[in-house]
Amino acid sequence: KAGVTQTPRYLIKTRGQQVTLSCSPISGHRSVSWYQQTPGQGLQFLFEYFSETQRNKGNFPGRFSGRQFSNSRSEMNVSTLELGDSALYLCASRIGTDNQPQHFGDGTRLSIL
Amino acid sequence: QKEVEQNSGPLSVPEGAIASLNCTYSDRGSQSFFWYRQYSGKSPELIMSIYSNGDKEDGRFTAQLNKASQYVSLLIRDSQPSDSATYLCAGQSGGNNRLAFGKGNQVVVIP
Numbered sequence: 001k002a003g004v005t006q007t008p009r010y011l012i013k014t015r016g017q018q019v020t021l022s023c024s025p026i027s028g029h030r031s032v033s034w035y036q037q038t039p040g041q042g043l044q045f046l047f048e049y050f051s052e053t054q055r056n057k058g059n060f061p062g063r064f065s066g067r068q069f070s071n072s073r074s075e076m077n078v079s080t081l082e083l084g085d086s087a088l089y090l091c092a093s094r095i096g097t098d099n100q101p102q103h104f105g106d107g108t109r110l111s112i113l
Numbered sequence: 114q115k116e117v118e119q120n121s122g123p124l125s126v127p128e129g130a131i132a133s134l135n136c137t138y139s140d141r142g143s144q145s146f147f148w149y150r151q152y153s154g155k156s157p158e159l160i161m162s163i164y165s166n167g168d169k170e171d172g173r174f175t176a177q178l179n180k181a182s183q184y185v186s187l188l189i190r191d192s193q194p195s196d197s198a199t200y201l202c203a204g205q206s207g208g209n210n211r212l213a214f215g216k217g218n219q220v221v222v223i224p
Contacts, residue, residue: 033212042216043157043201056211090156097210099145099164102203104156 002027004093004105012111018079021108025072025093031055032074033102034066035090043090049074050097078110086112116140117204119215128224132189136202136215139183146178146185149201151217157201161187192222 005024013019025032033056034046045058049068068074072093078085088109092102117138126132138146145164149157163169163176163185175188185204189196199217206213 035214043214045211045213048211056209088156099205101145101147101159101162102212103159104149107156 004091004103006089006091006105006108008108009106010109010111012113013081014113015081015083017081018077019081019110021076021078021089021091021110023074023076023091023093023105025074025091026103029093029095029103030072031094031097031100031102032068032072033092033094034074034076035092036060037088037090037107038086046076048097055097081112083112086110115215116206116213117202117215119202119218121218123219123221125221125223126192128192128194128222130192132192132196132220132222134187134189134200134202134218134220136185136187136204137183138185138204138213140204140206140208140213141180141183142208143204143206145205146176147203147212148174148176148185148187149203149214150196151199151201153198189220192220194222194224196220197222 031050033048035043048056066076088107090107092104094100094102148161151157161176163178173190177186201217202215
């Protein structure tokens with residue numbers, strides 16, 4: 001069974017640009033969550049989608065947005081990039097939202113110059 | 114108060130010893146708990162799930178849950194250098210079903 005697939009794996013952008021990251025969940029998983037991970041900050045929750053609806057949202061500015069498609073694939077968009085957005089962005093999927101563990105993709109490492 | 118807390122600093126253990134990690138949580142409605150292992154530069158990998166009070170064993174790993182005291186622990190027996198990693202504790206919030214993660218504990222196994 002294929003795991004969670006994130007593309008691209010690496011991305012370099014400059015301040016002010018925008019970026020879109022993609023995540024394909026494990027087959028049959030309908031929930032997709034996004035996290036930002038930086039050294040010293042741990043995993044910071046961005047948002048969770050289930051059946052194309054945003055179910056939970058973390059404390060990030062509106063520059064961070066996401067969506068989920070009918071095939072459960074999800075995208076995350078960050079607009080007006082700032083230096084502080086440099087991080088590893090992780091996507092995780094699970095079957096549903098009740099008592100299920102999440103399974104992570106390999107992440108997208110975003111560097112802002 | 115953070116939802117899930119892992120307060121211990123880096124843990125160094127000799128090869129073959131037991132590594133013990135602890136995690137506390139604030140939401141009494143939390144029902145499900147998970148331990149993840151994250152190697153440097155890699156993504157978190159699920160190693161244990163626990164849903165009821167008591168111990169759950171899987172190979173060299175034992176997870177313990179105590180809902181009355183609101184803590185979860187992970188024991189790694191016969192620690193190997195390959196166990197050197199950061200271990201993340203996660204609990205599912207009873208209110209919104211969001212998974213809350215602790216900041217992680219680094220384990221270093223010394224050969």
